[in-house]
Amino acid sequence: MLLLKGEVLLFPADVPASIAKIPDDVINEKYVRGEIRIVTEQARYPLSTIASIVESPTYRLSPEYQRRHRWTRNQQSRLIESLIMNVPIPPIFLYEYDYSKYEVMDGLQRLTAIHAFYRDEFSLADLTQWPELNGRTYSALPEKVREGIDRRYLSSVILLKETARNEEDALRLKQMVFERINSGGARLTPQETRNAIYDGPLNRLCIRLSKSQPLCRLWGLPLPDAQELDGGSPPEERLENDDFRRMEDVELVLRFFAFRQKRTLHKSTVPLSAYLDSYLYHGNGFDQDTLQGLECIFIDTIQLVEDVFGERSFWLYRQRRGNWSWLERPTTTIYDSLMAVASQHLDKAQLIRNKAQILRDRIESFYRENYDTFEGRNVNPSALIARESALEKFLIDTIKTA
Structure with missing residues (x-):
């Protein structure tokens, strides 16, 4: 060639x-050294700030990052309906690739759906508990409903930069975490x-x-x-x-x-x-x-x-x-x-x-x-x-x- x-x-x-048996004292020493231990912190974002986060250069939110967009407008609408009712939403996972700069490891669909809704890019559809809101954009929602959504939060788990000692270690750990947090959903x-x-x-x-x-x-x-x-x-x-x-x-x-x-x-x-x-x-x-x-x-x-x-x-x-x-x-x-x-x-x-x-x-x-x-x-x-x-x-x- x-x-x-x-x-x-x-x-x-x-x-x-090698999967040869390792003595307990060696395993304990490895744990104390923290060779494979994820350093995280948690944060909560008001929904009203999500649109600006998606548009910020501080966050890597390219549609190509994880999967090609799979959510339909109906799926996006059901997420908004859950938020209206204050149904608990799983946290998004972020990876701090540089100090105060983040990649989305899990939750891209949720972020982009909320962003699109706050920017009036789609109207609600196929709602089951709030069918009277079908056809409404964010701006067209009744005042109290809109204020109620604005009070909701989206939680996040952030894998901090200090988790990894070097670039190769960061890549290995990011791959492991990404695969594990995605193992419960669509493969x-x-x-x-x-x-x-x-x-x-x-x-x-x-x-x-x-x-x-x-x-x-x-x-x-x-x-x-x-x-x-x-x-x-x-x-x-x-x-x-x-x-x-x-x-x-x-x-x-x-x-x-x-x-x-x-x-x-x-x-x-x-x-x-x-x-x-x-x-x-x-x-x-x-x-x-x-x-x-x-x-x-x-x-x-x-x-x-x-x-x-x-x-x-x-x-x-x-x-x-x-x-x-x-x-x-x-x-x-x-x-x-x-x-x-x-x-x-x-x-x-x-x-x-x-x-x-x-x-x-x-x-x-x-x-x-x-x-x-x-x-x-x-x-x-x-x-x-x-x-x-x-x-x-x-x-x-x-x-x-x-």
Whole structure:
């Protein structure tokens, strides 16, 4: 695999710690030293101040920080109805990444819902206990109801900066806490957790490239609108798409970058998800030139693949009950291998495009002959090498002989 200058990463495989029995006196000493002890404080925010907090540069409240917005207007309305009735609301969790500067670890949906309501950005809907308030914005509420809401508070638990001794320790502790406070609700996907914990230049590049039209088309995702491309909220049809909500599109971009060094960095004993974690963490240190180079490679590769293979680019031609047909949805098995091979032949892009129809005509026969290689989801290095080698030979033989 030809890599960019500055792209090469070196990091050790993640090896599980020994679980050998440790004497009680050693455990007690570790506890006294406070090696793994969270330093917190609590705070209460009047609801009337939440809007200014959300808009403050002191708080990191990017919609990309945790999950893509999932709450509907009805869900936001039910939160406001609970506040009207003074139903206890779980606290939000903040992480002090610098002195008096905070990231939201849990509670983004609650904060943004309250902010939107106080800014009259939506009207209440589907209320069950206060249906007479349906259709009302904050400003249009009866005076006493509005004053009652203003008296409510939102509690918070703040993980203080002194919890961690250094940046690496902070990252580890933040990941542990984030996963535990989110374990009781809707289960986070690996990419959602990755996005929250390993935010940085490479992560933001993956998010931006996930909006590329060829990727969206080939993965069956609704296209972003102008507002989203300009940094605004995604359109409703994207929010309703399961792959988009789970950030699988962002993981696809990360996989493309990480698989460029998978053969040298990913050990077969390490789960793929852990490898992607490590790659993103270390890749966030790429310099700007390397990031720009990776961006160009991804854009050129995904466009080349779409131009040549069309909507079936990442489909598998498979056998079921003796019959051959296309699996009419994209698979990572094909995506990972085809993107890796295509990225290595961008210098022949025009020649490959000229042979597009011949490549399409022959691809069914190729999958028939190599079905054992592509069937299943094996991501071990040996399986990856076999798939890439087969596709490489198919591509080179076709453009040379056709």
